[in-house]
Amino acid sequence: MRILKTVPAEDGFFMPAEFAPHSGCIMIFPHRRDSWQNGAYAARKAFAEVIGIISQSEEVTVCARFDDYDSARGMLPERVRVVEMESDDSWARDVAPTFVTNGRELRGIDWGFNAWGGLEDGLYFPWDKDNKMARKLCDLMRVDVYDKRDFVLEGGSIHSDGEGTILTTEACLLSRGRNPALTKEEIEEELKRCLGARKVIWLPSGIYQDETNEHVDNICAFTAPAEVVLAWTDDENDPQYVLSKSCLDVLEHSTDAAGRPIRVHKLPLPAPVTITAEECDGLDDMNGEPTRIPGERLAASYVNFYISNRNVICPQFGDPRDADALRILQELFPDRKVEGVYARDILIGGGNIHCITQQIPAVDNGVHI
Numbered sequence: 001m002r003i004l005k006t007v008p009a010e011d012g013f014f015m016p017a018e019f020a021p022h023s024g025c026i027m028i029f030p031h032r033r034d035s036w037q038n039g040a041y042a043a044r045k046a047f048a049e050v051i052g053i054i055s056q057s058e059e060v061t062v063c064a065r066f067d068d069y070d071s072a073r074g075m076l077p078e079r080v081r082v083v084e085m086e087s088d089d090s091w092a093r094d095v096a097p098t099f100v101t102n103g104r105e106l107r108g109i110d111w112g113f114n115a116w117g118g119l120e121d122g123l124y125f126p127w128d129k130d131n132k133m134a135r136k137l138c139d140l141m142r143v144d145v146y147d148k149r150d151f152v153l154e155g156g157s158i159h160s161d162g163e164g165t166i167l168t169t170e171a172c173l174l175s176r177g178r179n180p181a182l183t184k185e186e187i188e189e190e191l192k193r194c195l196g197a198r199k200v201i202w203l204p205s206g207i208y209q210d211e212t213n214e215h216v217d218n219i220c221a222f223t224a225p226a227e228v229v230l231a232w233t234d235d236e237n238d239p240q241y242v243l244s245k246s247c248l249d250v251l252e253h254s255t256d257a258a259g260r261p262i263r264v265h266k267l268p269l270p271a272p273v274t275i276t277a278e279e280c281d282g283l284d285d286m287n288g289e290p291t292r293i294p295g296e297r298l299a300a301s302y303v304n305f306y307i308s309n310r311n312v313i314c315p316q317f318g319d320p321r322d323a324d325a326l327r328i329l330q331e332l333f334p335d336r337k338v339e340g341v342y343a344r345d346i347l348i349g350g351g352n353i354h355c356i357t358q359q360i361p362a363v364d365n366g367v368h369i
Contacts, residue, residue, distance in 0.1 A: 001138055001142060001144060003135070003144075003145055004107070004145065007194070008193070008196060009194065009195070010193070011102070013107055014100055014162070014164075014195060014196025015100050015160040015162070015166075015197070016100075016101060017160055017163075018359055020162050020361060021362040022308065022360055022361060022362055023058070023059065023360050023361065023362040025308070025359055025360065026063070026096045026358040027051060027061070028064075028085075028092045028095075030349065031087075032089045032090065032349075034124075034284040034285065035090070037279050037281075037282030046341060046343060049341050050306070050356065050357070051080055053311055053341070054306065054308045055079050057311065060079075062076060062082050062083070063083055063087060063137075064085070065084070065085075065087065083140065085136060088115070088124065088127050089124070089349075090349070091351055091356060092358040093358050094116075094154035094156050095133045095154075098111065098195075099143075100194075104363055104364050106141075106143050107144045108145045110134040110145050110148060111155075112131065112148070112152040113127060113130050113134075113154065114152055114177065114178070115130070116212045117213060118152070118177045120175075120177030121176070122177060123350070124286065131149070151190055152179055153173075154212065156212060157169070157173060157212070157217075158216065159221050159222055160222070161222045161226070164197050164198040164256070165197060165199050165256040166199070166200045167200075167220055167228070169203045170205075171205050171214035177213075188200045197257065199256060201254050203219070203247040203251070204250065206243065206299075207219050207231060207299040207301050208239045208297070209296075211350055212350070217354045218304050218352070219231045219244070219247060219303055220247060221354075223329075223333065227265065228251065228263070229264075229265045229303055229332065230244060230248060230265070230267065231244055231301045231303045232248075232268055244269075267301075267303055267325060267328055267329075268302070269300070270300050270317045270321050270322070271321070272297050273344070274295050274297050275296050277294035279292070299347075300315070300317055300347055300352075304355060305354060306359075307359075310337060312337075312338045313339055314326060314329055315346070315352045315353050317342075317347075318342065318344070
């Protein structure tokens, strides 16, 4: 593995869309007891269900801590690869590499990670194990890696159409805890240089109460070139309405890098999901303080789905709108089977199905892990 100091775009590399073919997927076995209630038992069952679906059409590698290796190996299908690797938490989207390709070769980008805001408003400390994972995974896969640890970014804060357009949110990328010395224009230029993009569409906001500073992958995602789904509510009394409406206004007046208008498909949000006292009791404290409070609203969204080679795996919340979300996504992905996974036990940790996965793009001479 080479650690590269060059620029991906100048080397001819770009970030493919998630709906492009994959050679694999990376996930991390959940373990953090102040994120996942009751020793992460329920979360592990939900992760295992997601892993089982993805592994039907992709090679899945699951990273597990030393203490959790036997549990992971015992729960997961034989076709799934389990490797021992230490981590601080289990959000593969944000700590695994962002993969770029020139169509023939795969490379990773090792961004700086500071737990979604560092000492300004990050969610835990320390985060050094997570910050080392991208480079370790590239070493494991024998792919070269771009050293971008000087630029703080999480994979959940960007979405690519694979044709030169990137989606992100101002709430996240302009937050004080990430790259405060850089202007919006400088951050945009860095995204273009690293992801091989020609245009960045800045959405103002994300999902209400999203503690990542409102990652884009929870509110809006490309489903095809020039087409997106947007998390939506018609309830003008819901704080989310203003956030979603601000994004809709931007998208309806935007074109992609090829000059095409963006077609927006509204994906209804579930009714507000709040954490119960019983669920809070199952969580360990962090430094003597609770990590969740009974009645706290969680950032539930159907947009937080994963597109595998054969399936779209969508969160479900036991809400009447669950079926609507599956129906809409099936219409948008007619060549894939849309499957729902009850994901409340993932959501309690702060994210959802897209957050716990990181796709590995397929290339002509692809690396399979």
